[in-house]
Amino acid sequence: MREIKAADITAAVAQMCMSANTKLPADVRKKFEEGHKNETTEAGKEIFRQLLENADLAFETKLPLCQDCGLAIFYVELGEDVFVPGGVNKAITEGMVAGYKDGFLRKSSCDPLTRKNTGDNTPAIIHIDLVPGDKLKISYMAKGGGSENMSRVTMLSPSQGWEGIKKFVVQRVAEAGPNPCPPVILGIGIGGTFEYAPKIAKQALLRKLDDVHPDPKVAAMEEELLTAVNKLGIGPMGLGGSYTCLAVKIALAPCHIASLPLAVNVQCHSARHEEVEF
Amino acid sequence: MPTYTLNTPLTDADIEKLRAGDVVLLNGIIYSGRDAAHKKLMDLLDAGKPLPFELKGASIYYVGPSPAPPGRPIGSAGPTTSYRMDAYAPRLHALGLKASIGKGKRSDEVKKAMQEHKAVYFGATGGAGALLSKCITASKVIAFDDLGPEAIREMTVKDFPLLVINDAFGGELYAKPKLDD
Ligand code: SF4
Secondary structure (H helix, E strand, O other): OEEOOHHHHHHHHHHHHHHHHHOOOHHHHHHHHHHHHHOOOHHHHHHHHHHHHHHHHHHHHOOOOOOOOOEEEEEEEEEOOEEOOOOHHHHHHHHHHHHHHHOOOOOOOEOOOOOOEOOOOOOOEEEEEEEOOOOEEEEEEEEOHHHHOOOEEEEEOHHHHHHHHHHHHHHHHHHHOOOOOOOEEEEEEEEOOOOHHHHHHHHHHHOOOOOOOOOHHHHHHHHHHHHHHHOOOOOHHHOOOOOOEEEEEEEEEOOOOOOEEEEEEEEOOOOEEEEEEO | OOEEEEEOOOOHHHHHHOOOOOEEEEEEEEEEOOHHHHHHHHHHHHOOOOOOOOOOOOEEEOOOOOOOOOOOOOOOOOOOEHHHHOOOHHHHHHOOOOEEEEEOOOOHHHHHHHHHOOOEEEEOOOOOHHHHHOOEEEEEEEEOHHHHHHOEEEEEEEEEEEEEEEOOOOOEOOOOOOOOO
16 A cells, blocks of 8 residues: 555645646647637637737736636546545545635635535535556646536437537537637547546546547547537637637547437636646 | 727717727726626615616626735636626616626627617627736725625726627627538
8 A cells, every 4th residue: 555645635736726727738828829820810819819918927927817717626546555544535625725725716616506605616526536556646627617508418319420429519619609718628528328428528628639539530530520610610709710619529438229428518718727646 | 990998987979889899998997796796786676775886887897806816906807608697687788787798698688688778798808817807906895795706896997908799789799600501
């Protein structure tokens, strides 16, 4: 058994929350620069210019990139030979609470019915996967409400196949229009079950924007969806243009012979995530 | 693209010269308000009680800012998605609200109310909260403090950069998605 101190996890998670909310990931920044150069509409170019300036300012001043610092989502790969006295969940939650407090990040969690703010952004949404070995990896994603509200899960019929999937995704982005702060990033979960498809869809958003899926068939599907969605012409902030979507990331999982679950997680351009390993 | 520098409170004359696509640099006092605050405003109206600010000529900014760090008037302060306030906006426009500021589409009811009551919908750049906060020079909570980020704040803005998304004549700036079928 390898022991990892809860206090170390808490400190690292707090730091990660503050850093991810003020520092735009390099791959996202690269896409903004590309968009600023290549976007076909002046209004779209101007949005990219503002987003780059916003990123610089956030980094300098440590003001959050976006006021919606999101619900805090964590994906944990916990080695089966790791022991955390006090518990991993508690260590992560305490780190999140400290990070949101000390980083002056917005607390956006509330009771679903009374709408009373929980005050400290709890609960952290923590997904733990047990893996072999004695390592611990924690990925954090700040997920805003505006883009999350535009996400959908549907249960297609197997007969609808790839064409049905494509149609649903394009339709979803078209209906969302300017609402989720385009240019968006799409996490697509195909297969699994009613609860598993959206899990892998969102998790796919942890991938780098410019990575290429190891399976060439899936890589081609991602390209095909990206092209189809960008044909919509919604553009940055819905003002028109060729950059409606920066990247499509697909995750596949086997499903029931009767089903074709599909989840579309819409992520906004403020795609904040970081990871830490122990 | 025409650019106007306007001061709040906004007048009918201000609104009448604006068209979808115009750039507006807004100056003066605006009020923050989003989901929970709107609900409370409706409760006050239903009870026949006064609102915490003068609605005539007012501009409401759909924003829930992040906490102000020491030495700054406000934290990050970009717009939230506006459709969630569609249920409330027509009533407020009828009572004199001249502008709302947010991001994303509005309902037909809101667009109709803006034409009837001479009002506009401005878009601010979503996800540019750090940048937009530079134009907010002062901010204080004036109502519903218990709502935290959703409290109503009186904000002073200087050359706050906006785009007219919906004007008072039925004009709209957003690109229509190009769908084959
Ligand atoms: S959708 Fe994203 S960028 Fe837009 S306001 Fe929400 S968190 Fe911020």
